[in-house]
Amino acid sequence: MSSFFQVAGGVLLSVILGLTLSKYGKDFSVVLILLVSCMVLAVMAAYLEPIIDFVGELLRLSELQNELLTPVLKATAIGIVAEIASLICTDSGNAALGKSIQLLAVAVILWLALPLLRSLLELMQRMLGNI
Amino acid sequence: MRRVLILLVIIHALLVPVSAMEFTAPEAPDEAQDLMPPQTETFGEGLWKVISAAIDKLQPQISKSGKTCIMLISVALLVSILQQIPTEKNGIVEFAGCIAVGVMLLDSAGSMIQAAVDTINSLSEYGKMFLPVMAGAQAAQGGLASSAALYTGTMVFDAILGKAVSVWMIPLVYMYLALSVAGCAMGEDLLKRIRDLIKWLITWCLKNGLYIFTGYLSITGVVSGATDAAKLKAAKLTISSAVPVVGGILSDASEAVLVGAGMMKNAAGIYGMLTIAAIWISPFLQIGIQYLMLKISGALCAMLDAKRVSSLIDSFSTAMGFLLGMTGIMCILLLISTVCFMKGVG
Structure with missing residues (x-):
């Protein structure tokens, strides 16, 4: 749960950084957004792992093909x-x-x-x- | 001596072979034999034994339906988890969920529909053997007009209902299920409306069929029952007044014969009613359990964020309700007729 707040804080910081960088060139800001999005997805994947396990358990219960x-x-x-x-x-x-x-x-x-x-x-x- | 011989020859020529009439209900079919109680003198006790035996045989169906219930809730939970992921293409999740539920429930629905059709056919076949016995017993008791009216009415309604169920209503139930699956998977309102129309049609036919049958029974019961009672009274009066000296005794004896015929008719009626209950109760309870489990699953799934899946489960439970209605009406039709036959004349 704590990593969620860390990520949320990091995203907000990157927004501020992006706004500052956009003054010098829009390309920097786009690259920054891409990097931060990838990082957020990686954190999300870590959280999704137990959910995927649970889904597997549900699949076993429901005998779905x-x-x-x-x-x-x-x-x-x-x-x-x-x-x-x-x-x-x-x-x-x-x-x-x-x-x-x-x-x-x-x-x-x-x-x-x-x-x-x-x-x-x-x-x-x-x-x-x-x- | 010659006169005596001639008299003996005439008496011999006039002799008519007679025997006591016997009214016994036909044997219960094989599938109902296990549920039949050993003693069938008391209806209440017999019925309780039939119900207890049917409940004892219900355990595998309860566990099977319970498993289906868990499977359905798992699918609904899965759908609701996947729907929480915020993309604009969530329709496919519910689409897949509806297909999964359809695949899961189709086999059990098919076997329930088959069980209902078999039960209706068995009841109809048994009615064809049993009701003539009751009609004969009723006629022997003096209820010629009422037995003919009741027998004809029941047979006509039995034939109409049997035909309507197998040729018309079962295909409608399948169509209802197909439309439900398609409507819920696609989220299409038009298909749901057609599905609702079929639901209304089946319910209307079943309800009104029973209303017409009970209405027919009330009218024929009142008219022909009163006619038979008047005829019997007139016959007794004629015997007691027309035959001198022994007229009263003959009239009383005829009363005793009628009471005996009534007792035989009631014994056959009780056996027949227990057999009808034994044929009907097992499939009815099986479908009932499936109906209940689907209702519970539908209610639990409605709490999750899987509305189309929950609506599809409700549709399957409604289809089970149709089957309960069809088998129930067929059984009630035969039971009401039997009770009317047992009620006697007047």
């Missing part, structure tokens, strides 16, 4: 990365690039969801086949 969960986890990860990348692009004045990343993420997530859509179709066929 991997085909159902893997696309969801991948889609969530892609969503997070796309969100951060898009925000960085927007902050650095490249909103169009940010939007492109968002669109790319949507396309990739839809591609990942294809097995799920097939499962839904199979489920419908099994149900309607009983009629």
